[in-house]
Amino acid sequence: MIxxxxxxxxxxxxxxxTSTAVTWSLLFLLPKRFSLLVVLTIWVFNYSxxxxxxxxxxxxxxxxxxxxxxxxxxIFDFLIYFFTYPPASYLVIYAYDYLKLTKVRLxxxxxxxxxxxxxxxxAAAKWFHVYKYMGWSPWYSGPVYILVFLANILVFRFVQRxxxxxxxxx
Amino acid sequence: xxxxxxxxxxxxxxxxxxxxxxxxxxxxxxxxxxxxIASIExxxxxxxxxxxxxxxxxxNHLDFWTLKMSSLFIIPILFxxxxxxxxxTGFSVALKLLLTAGFILIFTLIDYVYWSVKLLxxxxxxxxxxxxxxxxxxxxxxxxxxxxxxLMKKEGILT
Numbered sequence: 001m002i003x004x005x006x007x008x009x010x011x012x013x014x015x016x017x018t019s020t021a022v023t024w025s026l027l028f029l030l031p032k033r034f035s036l037l038v039v040l041t042i043w044v045f046n047y048s049x050x051x052x053x054x055x056x057x058x059x060x061x062x063x064x065x066x067x068x069x070x071x072x073x074x075i076f077d078f079l080i081y082f083f084t085y086p087p088a089s090y091l092v093i094y095a096y097d098y099l100k101l102t103k104v105r106l107x108x109x110x111x112x113x114x115x116x117x118x119x120x121x122x123a124a125a126k127w128f129h130v131y132k133y134m135g136w137s138p139w140y141s142g143p144v145y146i147l148v149f150l151a152n153i154l155v156f157r158f159v160q161r162x163x164x165x166x167x168x169x170x
Numbered sequence: 171x172x173x174x175x176x177x178x179x180x181x182x183x184x185x186x187x188x189x190x191x192x193x194x195x196x197x198x199x200x201x202x203x204x205x206x207i208a209s210i211e212x213x214x215x216x217x218x219x220x221x222x223x224x225x226x227x228x229x230n231h232l233d234f235w236t237l238k239m240s241s242l243f244i245i246p247i248l249f250x251x252x253x254x255x256x257x258x259t260g261f262s263v264a265l266k267l268l269l270t271a272g273f274i275l276i277f278t279l280i281d282y283v284y285w286s287v288k289l290l291x292x293x294x295x296x297x298x299x300x301x302x303x304x305x306x307x308x309x310x311x312x313x314x315x316x317x318x319x320x321l322m323k324k325e326g327i328l329t
Binding site for chain 2: 056073167
């Protein structure tokens with residue numbers, strides 16, 4: 001099968017639906033701040049980042065964790081990459097751009113967001129069985145989320161600079 | 171080990187070639203197409219190997235990183251070159267079709283090299299299917315770049 005359906009439609013699928021609905025609601029409630037091009041760039045970057053991480057340490061020879069019901073790629077794994085992960089980074093970038101923080105406060109924001117995401121991951125694994133750890137721990141995820149959010153801010157700054165500067169002819 | 175080193179050197183050369191691409195593609199196009207193609211390429215490989223079990227997954231760490239570097243650097247940057255060629259207004263349709271065939275041949279040759287050194291173990295897979303898969307990735311990349319360029323035009327970045 002190209003993409004497997006879930007074995008049982010239970011807690012992990014409902015967690016995905018609820019968390020996605022909450023983040024998307026936030027996304028639509030916030031006033032529009034970025035152009036569609038910026039949003040698309042952030043989206044594709046985060047989709048790729050999440051998928052690359054899972055396809056690197058979530059498969060053999062490392063195989064440190066499984067996402068959802070099966071070790072194989074499920075429809076819901078794909079939906080998580082596309083609908084759940086990118087809005088989290090989008091919200092961090094939104095906060096970064098809106099608050100215009102100093103370096104110290106920016107560092108605090110990134111650490112705080114990484115901590116919240118880590119706790120959500122821990123809850124998703126413990127109560128909703130979204131992740132099954134086989135050598136990974138949610139405590140390792142904290143520093144990873146810090147790097148992910150920093151990478152997002154760097155990419156956002158790069159995109160802003162690039163859009164303000166160079167124009168190209170078709 | 172030697173293969174990992176060789177793929178590493180080719181990846182580095184591919185990374186350096188990005189400087190030349192800047193004349194054809196906008197920096198945010200390079201970033202977006204790169205991550206898009208890398209994710210589509212990895213997704214298709216995982217589906218073929220993990221879900222459809224048509225290709226055997228490598229369990230050796232060095233082999234894994236050799237394939238991973240190829241998926242993250244060599245293949246996406248080659249695709250960037252392909253897209254740069256496709257967006258060149260000076261190229262005729264016939265030349266673009268010829269280039270498409272040429273790039274598919276290059277991608278299939280890469281798979282052939284990995285297959286011949288046993289990095290890729292085909293179970294129910296052939297090089298023809300590899301070519302077809304790369305054609306599909308090419309199509310997805312062209313669709314994505316068309317959409318991206320449309321948005322760039324709307325924002326006045328592409329004139």
